Amino acid sequence: MLGLLINELERExxxxxxKREMDELLFDLDDHRIDHMVKRAMxxxxxxxxxxxxxxxxHKECLKYMPRKKKHQ
Known part of the structure; x- marks a missing residue:
């Protein structure tokens, strides 16, 4: 286990x-042109x-980015 001390500005x-990275991934996951294997890695x-x-x-911010349930498995 590792620890990390950061101040509030660094945390923000x-x-x-x-959040920006997750937004881009969500956008790309909806792109039908991207291969299934690539989407799995994403x-x-x-x-x-x-x-x-x-x-x-x-907690409120986490709810906005909660991963979607998988359709097939």
């Missing part, structure tokens, strides 16, 4: 960066980013 910047990346996001964002 990290939150902003993660989905895995989104889930990892969301786990990081949960550690720094408040």
């Amino acid at each position: 910047e990290i939150e902003y960066l993660i 989905q895995e990346r989104y889930e990892l980013l969301f786990e990081l996001f949960k550690r720094i964002a408040n």
Whole structure:
């Protein structure tokens, strides 16, 4: 386990960066031209980013970015 000490401004910047990356992934996941294998990797990346996001964002913000349920499995 690792620890990290950051101030509020740094936390806000990290939150902003993660949100922008997740927004781009969500946008690209809806693009029908992207291959299924690429989308799977993008989905895995989104889930990892969301786990990081949960550690720094408040509950209300987390609800906005909650990963969608998978249709098939």
